[in-house]
Amino acid sequence: MGKISEMNKKIRLPLTIKIHPYLYDHKFAGRAVLPAALAIQILAESTCSAVPGMDDFRIFDASFPRFLYLPFNAAEIQAFNEIVLWNDGSVSSSLLTITASNTQSIKRAKEHVLLKFGTEANPLEEIPIDIASALKGNCFKVSASKLYKELVPFGISFQNTQGNIYLSKDGAVGYLRAPDFAPDGALGSPFPLDAAFHVACAWGQRFAGIVGFPVGFDSLVIKNKIESGKKYFCRIIPSGMKDAVLIFDLWIYDIEGMLFQAVKGLQMKDVSAGKMRPPGWIVDDNGSRLERFYNHCDSLSLVDLDAVSPFAAKAFSDDEMARYSIMGQIRKRSYTGARIACKFLSRELSGGKDKRQAQVISTVAPDGLRPRCSVPGAEMEYYCSVSHDVRFAIAVAGRKKIGVDVEILSGRVLKSGRIYMNEDEKKLMESASVGQMQAALRVWTIKEAVSKAQNITLVDIWKKARVVKIGLSDSIFNFGGKEFTAYHETIDNHIFALVEMAEDQG
Secondary structure, three states: OOOOOHHHOEEEEEEEEEOOHHHHHOEEOOEEEOOHHHHHHHHHHHHHHHOOOOOOOEEEEEEOOOOOEOOOOOOEEEEEEEEEEOOOOOEEEEEEEEEEOOOOOOEEEEEEEEEEEEOOOOOOOOOOHHHHHOOOOOOEEEEHHHHHHHHOOOOHHHOOEEEEEEEEOOEEEEEEEOOOOOOOEOOEOOHHHHHHHHHHHHHHHHHOOOOOEEEEEEEEEEOOOEOOOOEEEEEEEEEEEEOOEEEEEEEEEEOOOOEEEEEEEEEEEOOOOOOOOOOHHHOOOOOOOOHHHHHHOOEEEEEEHHHOOOOHHHHOOHHHHHHHOOOOHHHHHHHHHHHHHHHHHHHHHOOOOOOOOHHHOOOEOOOOOOEOOOOOOOOOOOEEEEEEOOOEEEEEEEOOEEEEEEEEOOHHHHHOHHHHOOHHHHHHHHHOOOOHHHHHHHHHHHHHHHHHHHOOOHHHHHHHOEEEEOOOOEEEEEEOOEEEEEEEEEEOOEEEEEEEEOOOOO
């Protein structure tokens, strides 16, 4: 946009906001309110039609100071778009309504939304595709039906997350839909952005104990227009909390991994003065997140396979893709989770300074088989181990030889104990305080982890490694004439084992 002359500094345009029946599904404390995402759309359309040159812009410094309540059984609301044209070429836009006093002698303007439109010289810095496509950590799953029944109680028209959303300390992911009962606006359908706010709200309820509503953002970039009738994927990244306001970055992609919208510095807070509280079941219970393992490795990354996006394979390097392309669908799922977990390790071990694109972080060792954790500038390469079961992929890295395994609790491991346990181990298993099935799984996961740490076939490890004590959190095993500790953690019915071994053991 070019600079605007001083003489056209401020204008106030009348706005007629049509109240479609579906808007009554968007409520706060029982009263219908105009959705923030739709208000952005309304102001953008009005401003673009009034100001020449509004062809390529971003939206900055948005704030939503008060709700615009929708009168019941009304067809429309009369409002105003107050536009300020600044000498630097930017344009601010406010959604106003005018109310009169009881005597009708005094009229007062209420500001509901304030936006700023402008251009920016620097392009949007997109997050690497591995970070966009998956969460790190133990995820908490919330179904869309439960989300809208107990966390974000909107009506059916605004229930636009699909399936499950997943929440971890690392953020949130979920699928969104753009319903086709309303026409797309100039910026595309506003419904997925509104639904992404719901996902962020659920994160705030779980990890901050706040029922947050959007009250502003730093910037909104429309890369592509969201189309009605299509499905999208959102990634929510929490970036802090200031003065009881939660701060997020929000990214919306299509199922192929193309970025459509990005919101930086989304601000969400409790606007109910404490009257709205999260239900007890959503609040983080500080359950197991493998905390003890961090004492015995340099870095750890856990990925919930259900929370990995369909486009995660776009993060692969050439050698990773070569292996991936020949796998079946079930194997592809676990392989993807494990490789994403390894990329997370590389970034974490760099102290958060590794901003490389995901495709240049190769997690395949030179032998083409073992996992690798490459860290730019590191004096030596870390040992790395990965494992996966039907739900989780886990990757660990350390300066010593290290191995990890995860298995879901089942009777299969107990029934096949004669294959991988010697007679002494069977006796230990039969008398273990944790129960036979839990004990058998500990023996199995220990030997799997040792096999990875020593890069020795599992069949050989069954004979060379001997478990001599089985415990709930720690077990002892003998290898190469020395005793080592194996560490156990449990998430739901998934058992994890970690071993750390000296360099000269082999």
